[in-house]
Amino acid sequence: MAELGTSRRGCSVTAVFAGWVGLVAATADLAAQAPSPNESPIPRTWTDEAIAAFELPLAQPEFSPRQISEDYYYALPKRMIWKSYPIYRPDREPDGYRDRLAALEPELAFDAATLESDQDWIDAGARVFRAPIAYDGAVRPQDVLNPAWYEEVGIDVTNEGVLPWARWVIREKGKLEVGNLACAMCHTRLMPNGSLIEGAQGNFPFEQVTAWRIRQGDTPPFVVRAISRTLAATPWIDAPMRDPAKLFQAPLEELAALRDAVPPGVLIRQGTAFNAPARIPDLIGIRDRKYLDATGLEVHRGPGDLMRYAAINQVLDILAHYGDFVPATGTSEQPPPGAARIPGTQDRYSDAQLHALARFVYSLKPPPSPYALDAATLTRGERAFIEAGCVTCHTPPLYTNNQLTPALGFTPPEDHFARYDIFDISVETDPKLATQTRRGTGYYKVPSLLGLWYRSPLLHDGSLTTLDELLDPKRLEDDFVPSGFKGAGVERRSVPGHPFGFELTEQDKEALIAYLKTL
């Protein structure tokens, strides 16, 4: 069968599907929702009004975060964006490389006054994206210069021998520091062929690195425990590893094992939980997403909201009050501006930096899929996509309907239907992230299927790594062995929910998967 049409992602489609996709793409409200990348003037990131309207309430609304005030935010000093340099694995480092770096003067890499063209702003945003908010933290010089760190943790480098997720920074002449917790640390994917996809679901083995650090024994136990409490404490939830005191008393090896169980591409991010981590999202195409985070915690109406997202999540949300609990301190006390002694809380991005960052993220383009389809497989795959019901929620051309679905056990309050875009049926996946964490709105966002070919693990908690597993009904059984996140000490468990495509024939499943890998 001849190829009859081309979707915006370049995959051919059948006549019926092409006509229908065209209809969808022409729908005015989709275009209207797409935020402008060049909003001008630069939005003020943090106003009390904007922040209050930005986040959805939590499933237990009385514990919804009350973020720091506008005055608090702007009392923090602006963050410096320093020029940074690649880190090579020791055996791949050019001779004399670090000596040459040590001779360099510190150099700032962001000056809004010099930015004129769109490309200037995008390039500057890329530098913000790669800029750390912490130094010598999760990753230190003694780590990146230690061959055992790469071998024992299982850390890969690019074809050039470069560690893609951290960079050398010179803030003081003669002193090389490892920049940590840049956006790029979690949103850079190293592909099997050694290439990089910037903005994608990253695959730095962050949790394994942390476990390795804990087991090295050179991090004060107080710090390990305080970080654990700050990340996961959810005192109003009666579930394992939520109680601040118990988290602070947990044996270090237990904490290391909990970290080790979380595969690359998944994270125990602040506000999640050790048994309910979050898949790192793909930022490519985020311009078209209506909600941010797997739980749809934030609304996305334009660059201003993306700026707010970065400001809050890097990592000022740990200063918020959740009820009377402040994660940064483990108490009800909110420290004065800059006093928390936690990287990321002592300074802030400037509005211009965040605007540049938003422009850069909006500019990210998906890499072309290396997968190709013959016409018969394409037709069969598209038909399976429709008949299995995928199309209803993962609607082209975005491959998401941009709606929120209630997590298992959560009933949306009546007023939510007017305030949010809700697809009122649960697909009954594991509800813990949505109902038992500080990011738990009670909902999961319908994710886009674009870029599936380069992303993994899948589902909100990264339980699965392949589409074959997703379409295999055996995953519903208790003796299933998930290839992604299982949990510490867990070998077998079911991966419930999203029961679609199970009835497809093997040929249809193959065609559907082949089709999805072209998106």
Place this chain on the structure above:
Amino acid sequence: MRRTFKTVIVCLTFVALGASLRAQPLWQVDSASITFEIKNAGLPVHGSFAGLEADVRFDPDHLERSVIVASIDCSTVNSGIELRNRHLRKHDYFDVDHYPRIRMEAVHMEKNEPGKFSGTFVLELKGIRKEISMPFTLSRRAQSATLAGAFTINRLDYAIGEPSVILADEVVVHVSLEISPAE
């Protein structure tokens, strides 16, 4: 499924006008098929309902006295995907908690030719009553007969879901009743 699909309905009530209902032959429904078809993303999706209850008093030679009343159980909606069925039962589609049955009622019937009829019916779905037209046939056999017809509605006329770029508005409903003389 708000943006999804769904559909509809059916039930038949051919209510005869006229005087003596007792004079009309009473039929019992031995089996029924109530199916629907709606396009989703350009491709047809087929579904069905069950739980038919009907009162059929039908004489093709005395349509003015004939009665056929039927309703179906909304909660039996089956679109082929269980999770989708559950969504169809919720308030944004059939709202089965508040509107457990769909009813249809004939207000006028005419014979076009032997075994072929046209009728005007009142369809009551989700608390909304509207007249529809449905041609139907009666195929008689020795001890039984088949009453069959089909009609098209706009699901939005009955508040079934919302306007959608995925799910079509038009739903084709097929009704087929296997009937035999009541004892």
